[in-house]
Amino acid sequence: GAGVSQTPSNKVTEKGKYVELRCDPISGHTALYWYRQSLGQGPEFLIYFQGTGAADDSGLPNDRFFAVRPEGSVSTLKIQRTERGDSAVYLCASSLTTGAETQYFGPGTRLLVL
Amino acid sequence: QKEVEQDPGPLSVPEGAIVSLNCTYSNSAFQYFMWYRQYSRKGPELLMYTYSSGNKEDGRFTAQVDKSSKYISLFIRDSQPSDSATYLCAMSPRAQKLVFGQGTRLTINP
Numbered sequence: 001g002a003g004v005s006q007t008p009s010n011k012v013t014e015k016g017k018y019v020e021l022r023c024d025p026i027s028g029h030t031a032l033y034w035y036r037q038s039l040g041q042g043p044e045f046l047i048y049f050q051g052t053g054a055a056d057d058s059g060l061p062n063d064r065f066f067a068v069r070p071e072g073s074v075s076t077l078k079i080q081r082t083e084r085g086d087s088a089v090y091l092c093a094s095s096l097t098t099g100a101e102t103q104y105f106g107p108g109t110r111l112l113v114l
Numbered sequence: 115q116k117e118v119e120q121d122p123g124p125l126s127v128p129e130g131a132i133v134s135l136n137c138t139y140s141n142s143a144f145q146y147f148m149w150y151r152q153y154s155r156k157g158p159e160l161l162m163y164t165y166s167s168g169n170k171e172d173g174r175f176t177a178q179v180d181k182s183s184k185y186i187s188l189f190i191r192d193s194q195p196s197d198s199a200t201y202l203c204a205m206s207p208r209a210q211k212l213v214f215g216q217g218t219r220l221t222i223n224p
Contacts, residue, residue: 041216048211099209
């Protein structure tokens, strides 16, 4: 079956611009997670959804970052007024339910802010 | 100090060697312990998870958790060139948001 997919695979933008990153979880998975991975580092948690609601957004670095999952499936991570420090790989993962041990990761979106 | 510490390596060993990877942590609330493998420009892939303390074996891979020492290990037996990747430990109190180590870059030389 299809795994987690993320689009675009690469995104180059200019400082100050707005970007949207999309995640399509595995069908039937109710929990969805966003992580950010900087070069040479492990992923860092940003936010997770159980269904349509954000169950924990404690990892979002500031109010320029926002994520939605309006129908409980696809999720969009939105970054306003991008900064060079936002450059990283943004990973999405899904699991069958919250608390399920296996989180399945997508390939990530590589964001470069010039 | 980070909640999870992992030596970034790089680690280079000959094919067939036993590889030992490890992480230490500071948060005693962690109950779920995972090892992920990440190939270049790919997302992490779950190798093994362990709940609480103890050992778990899956083929050539063995995971160990010592909660008293706040120390976890992954052993790879009969290592193969295809095992060359970055290995990430990850932990969580409730298998929800994961806290990852920095990752260890491993190369198996034929």
